[in-house]
Amino acid sequence: MAGLEDLYREIILDHYRSPRNRGELPSPPAHRSEGFNPLCGDEVVVHLLVEDGAVADIKIGGQGCSISQSSASLMSAAVKGKPVTQARALIRSFKAMMSIHEASLGNDGDGEGGEAGGTDEDDAAGGTVSIEDMGELAALQGVVKFPVRIKCATLPWNTLAQGLNEAEAGEQA
Amino acid sequence: MATMTDPLDPIVVAKDFPLLNRRDRERPLVYLDSAASSQHPSAVLDAMDRYYETTHANVHRGVYALAEEATTQFEAARTNVGRFVNAPRPATEIIFTKNATEAINLVAQSWGRRFMKAGDAILLTIMEHHANLVPWQMLAAEKGLELRYLDVDDSGYLDLSNLDRLMNGTKLVGITLTSNVLGTIVDQDRGLPAIIEAARSAGAVVLADGSQYVPHSPTDVRALGCDFLAFTGHKMLGPTGIGVLWGREDRLDAMPPFLGGGEMISDVRLDGFTPTELPWKFEAGTPPIAEAIGLSAAVDYLRGIGMERVRAHERELCAYAIRTLGARYGGDLRIFGPTDPDARSGVLSLALDDVHPHDVAQVLDEAGVCVRAGHHCAKPLMRRLGVAATARASVYVYNTEADIDALADALEAAASLFARH
Ligand SMILES: Cc1ncc(COP(=O)(O)O)c(C=O)c1O
Numbered sequence: 001m002a003g004l005e006d007l008y009r010e011i012i013l014d015h016y017r018s019p020r021n022r023g024e025l026p027s028p029p030a031h032r033s034e035g036f037n038p039l040c041g042d043e044v045v046v047h048l049l050v051e052d053g054a055v056a057d058i059k060i061g062g063q064g065c066s067i068s069q070s071s072a073s074l075m076s077a078a079v080k081g082k083p084v085t086q087a088r089a090l091i092r093s094f095k096a097m098m099s100i101h102e103a104s105l106g107n108d109g110d111g112e113g114g115e116a117g118g119t120d121e122d123d124a125a126g127g128t129v130s131i132e133d134m135g136e137l138a139a140l141q142g143v144v145k146f147p148v149r150i151k152c153a154t155l156p157w158n159t160l161a162q163g164l165n166e167a168e169a170g171e172q173a
Numbered sequence: 174m175a176t177m178t179d180p181l182d183p184i185v186v187a188k189d190f191p192l193l194n195r196r197d198r199e200r201p202l203v204y205l206d207s208a209a210s211s212q213h214p215s216a217v218l219d220a221m222d223r224y225y226e227t228t229h230a231n232v233h234r235g236v237y238a239l240a241e242e243a244t245t246q247f248e249a250a251r252t253n254v255g256r257f258v259n260a261p262r263p264a265t266e267i268i269f270t271k272n273a274t275e276a277i278n279l280v281a282q283s284w285g286r287r288f289m290k291a292g293d294a295i296l297l298t299i300m301e302h303h304a305n306l307v308p309w310q311m312l313a314a315e316k317g318l319e320l321r322y323l324d325v326d327d328s329g330y331l332d333l334s335n336l337d338r339l340m341n342g343t344k345l346v347g348i349t350l351t352s353n354v355l356g357t358i359v360d361q362d363r364g365l366p367a368i369i370e371a372a373r374s375a376g377a378v379v380l381a382d383g384s385q386y387v388p389h390s391p392t393d394v395r396a397l398g399c400d401f402l403a404f405t406g407h408k409m410l411g412p413t414g415i416g417v418l419w420g421r422e423d424r425l426d427a428m429p430p431f432l433g434g435g436e437m438i439s440d441v442r443l444d445g446f447t448p449t450e451l452p453w454k455f456e457a458g459t460p461p462i463a464e465a466i467g468l469s470a471a472v473d474y475l476r477g478i479g480m481e482r483v484r485a486h487e488r489e490l491c492a493y494a495i496r497t498l499g500a501r502y503g504g505d506l507r508i509f510g511p512t513d514p515d516a517r518s519g520v521l522s523l524a525l526d527d528v529h530p531h532d533v534a535q536v537l538d539e540a541g542v543c544v545r546a547g548h549h550c551a552k553p554l555m556r557r558l559g560v561a562a563t564a565r566a567s568v569y570v571y572n573t574e575a576d577i578d579a580l581a582d583a584l585e586a587a588a589s590l591f592a593r594h
Contacts, residue, residue, distance in 0.1 A: 004539050008532075008590060016591075040531055040547050041561035063561065065531035066591065152531070 006142035007149065008066065011074075015136075016066040021076035023059040025049055030057070031167040035159030037151055042068040044156045050167040054083045060156070067140075067149050072156035074137050084164060090137075091161050093129040097141060098150050177479045181486040186478065187571040189214040200541040203579045208353055208385060208520045208567030209545050210407045213471075217410060220470035221463045232462055233436065233453070247462050250469035251452065257472040258383075258402060259393040260419050265451040268418040268425070269460050273384040274304040276403035276418035277347070279455060280380050281308035283428040284401075285345065291317035293344040296377070298323040298331060299557050300352040303550040305382045305403075309347060323348075325557065329355040329510035329517075333367055340375040348379065350386035350397075354551045354563065355510030356491070356517035360386065361396045363516060369398040378424065384408055388569070389487055389518055391480040400424050406464060410570075411471035415464035418455070425451050432457035475570075483570055487519035490568045494521055494577045501581055505588065509558060519568035522549075525584060528591040530564040536587035537564075542580055 025032075025047035035044045042064030049057040058080050060072045075094075079087040131138050143153045187193050190212045193202065204212065230240040232247045248264070255263020270276045289295075295309045299322045313320050321339050324332045329352075340346075348368060351358050359365050365381075372379045380401040383392060387402075388409035394402050401424070406415040420428075430437050430448045434457035439449040448454045475483065492514035498506055502525070509522040523544075525533050534546035544566045548555045555561060566580055 004536060004590075007535065013591070041552075041555070042531075043561075065529035067531075146535070149531075149535070 002142070002145035006145050009139040009142065011136050011139040012066065012070040015070035015073035019060065019069060019073040021059050021073065021080065022061070023047075024061060025057055025059050030059075031163055031170060033159050033163035033166060034062075035155050035162070037064070037068070037155050039151070040065070042152060042155055044068060044072050044159045046072075046156065046159045046163045048160070048163045048167050050084060050164070053085075055079050055081065055087050064155075065149075065152055067143060067152035068155050071140055071153045074140065075156050075160060078135065078137055079160070084168065087160070087164060089127050089129055090134070091157050091164075093131075093134065094137060094140075094157050095154060096128065097131055097134070097138075098144055098154050177482065179482075180489070181478055181482040181570060183486065183571050183573045187573075189216065189474075190571055191215060191218070193571055198541075200539075201579075203540070203542040203576045205566040205568065205572065205576060205580060206543045206545050207388075207569035207572075208408070208565065210413070211388065211410050211569050212571065213410055213412070213467075214474050216474045217412065217467045217470045221412065221467040224463050224466045229462070231459055243462060247460065247465050250465040253469045254417060254465075254472055255419065257392070257476065258387060258404075258419055259395055261395065262422050266419055266422050266425065268420065268452050268455040269465055270416040270418055270455075271414060271461070272407070272416035273382065273403045273405035274308075274416070276405075276416050277305055277380065277382065278308045279418055279431040280401050280403075280420075281312045283431045283455070284378070284424065285309075285312045286316070287427075287429055289316055289318055289344050292319070292342075294319040294321050294339075294342045296321045296323065296339055296343040296346045298325070298348055300325055300331075300355060300357065300551065300554045301347065301349055302353055302382065302384065303552070304384070305347050305349060305380075306553065309345075322553075325355065325357070325554070328512070329357050331357070331359060331364055333364065336367060336371050340371045340377065343372070343375055343377045346372045346377050346379045347382065349382040349384070351383075351389070351518045351520070352510065352551075352554070353385045353520060354522050354549050354554055354558075354565065356520040356522075357510055358386070358390070358516060358518055360390070361393075361398070365397060365399075385518060385520065388475075390484045394419055406468040406471065409468075409471055410474060411468035412464045415461045415468050417468075422451065425455070428455075430454050430457070434458045436460070478570060486570065487568055488514050490572060490574065490577065491517060491519045491521070493574050494566070494568075494580070497577055497581050498523075498584070502584065502588075506584065509563060519572075521566045522563040523566065523584075524560060524563055525588060528587050530562040532591060533564040533584070533587045536590060537580070537583040540579060540583040540586065542566075542576075542583045544580070 030047050030049045043062040045061035047059040058076045192212050230243045232244040251267045252263045255267040260266045326332050378400040381399040383402050383404040387404040400421050402419040407413040437457040438446045440447040505526045507524040511517045530546035546564045547562050
């Protein structure tokens with residue numbers, strides 16, 4: 001049986017208690033996107049500054065449980081300053097981490113991991129990152145043992161994906 | 174020997190519930206989520222099994238003995254459930270539905286569509302479950318009706334100070350007899366008469382949502398004074414898939430059918446149909462037969478305990494919980510709703526300092542304590558309370574003080590895990 005220590009790793013609690021990159025960015029030039037989990041009311045707001053094909057700055061707002069908020073904090077630290085292609089690779093890898101295990105839990109896999117709002121359309125491009133190379137993000141791996149919490153963990157990533165799409169569409173326009 | 178005046182002994186009661194007595198669990202089960210759905214005594218499960226094993230056939234119109242027996246049992250269940258809420262005419266005024274939600278939709282779609290017109294108002298309360306909000310919002314959008322709401326005050330009681338003004342132009346009042354979040358009770362002894370009286374003078378009908386009330390208190394539709402009462406089987410020891418609408422016979426008689434199909438007609442021609450009489454007019458299609466029989470057995474079981482004793486037990490348990498949790502956590506634990514146990518049911522919505530309700534419920538689960546975390550299908554009330562979610566513990570006939578102690582202990586684990594060092 002999965003224990004609480006699998007879920008509430010110290011890194012997660014730390015990011016929950018002291019969230020990184022908390023705040024807002026003036027928009028424009030930054031882009032603001034919002035994600036909601038309608039079931040539990042969790043909310044993540046991603047402020048994104050994309051410059052020269054890279055995530056020049058990112059700030060996080062919103063409120064919710066320890067898993068959604070720590071995931072947002074860890075995500076912001078992981079993508080800040082990175083090229084957009086690398087950020088997208090991380091999004092893909094993170095969501096894969098949240099769904100491979102889910103499939104092995106016996107779920108059909110179309111529910112939590114790659115749900116609507118997912119942005120896997122450019123799967124072919126950019127590649128992925130292995131769990132070993134995900135650093136602190138790997139601490140969220142235990143979430144897959146608690147299927148109802150997967151949506152909490154993926155909420156910030158879906159919001160980031162949406163933000164990147166919109167920001168890039170805006171840049172091209 | 175225990176008598177009807179002795180307090181209910183939940184340890185004895187719990188022995189009747191197979192699910193609560195399973196020994197193959199990895200951790201103890203402390204079930205504190207009966208407000209979402211209750212467990213079942215063997216009497217209910219056996220009644221349904223017996224029906225399937227000995228009596229099942231489709232009801233009504235069958236000539237053979239088996240079908241007749243199924244029909245007799247189904248109609249006896251109706252009458253029994255009707256008597257449980259002291260319906261004046263239990264054989265005709267009880268409509269079986271899928272759940273309370275469908276019962277409320279029935280009134281909105283049938284009574285509301287027929288008797289409401291653009292500009293009329295519907296008066297609800299801010300503490301309604303979505304089941305008593307959305308059907309009216311749908312109707313209001315369709316017909317151009319005005320939606321009005323009674324507010325709650327900071328202690329969790331309905332604010333009736335604007336009642337007369339709000340009632341002016343109101344044609345229908347929809348009100349819960351017990352909030353599934355705050356526990357606030359609104360009945361003949363607690364605020365309901367003023368609402369009924371104001372509704373009468375305004376010529377408005379009153380629909381009471383008894384989903385959280387009928388399972389926990391003696392219920393008498395004549396004393397309540399409402400026109401309609403909706404409740405749901407799975408919160409009162411019965412099965413899922415069955416709900417009840419009680420309606421005053423004259424109201425039901427004046428209403429057009431809700432769903433169309435078999436069972437609800439007396440004649441069908443190529444150019445139209447003639448609906449049949451009450452109660453079948455509102456029961457299109459094959460009804461939930463075994464579920465009705467199960468609900469009837471649940472009602473017998475509750476009657477066997479005595480609803481006064483059910484209420485007294487939950488009142489004591491709620492008082493104990495408020496005392497215990499208050500002494501242990503003081504200001505770190507917010508308990509929503511009235512603090513007076515006489516004014517509230519055994520539903521306890523909790524907010525633990527700054528631990529998110531999801532995390533509270535997750536840590537509680539580790540100790541086998543089942544509580545619900547979320548908005549409890551009452552988002553407008555959540556917004557009014559200024560929270561996105563709460564963790565909700567709720568008690569019933571099988572819960573003990575030890576269950577409350579387990580809750581209190583498990584909350585400690587949540588508090589320490591998330592404490593900011
Ligand atoms: C106050 C109230 N009304 C209505 C309902 C809806 O019950 P059902 O889902 O069985 O229709 C509930 C159940 O959660 C409730 O608590």
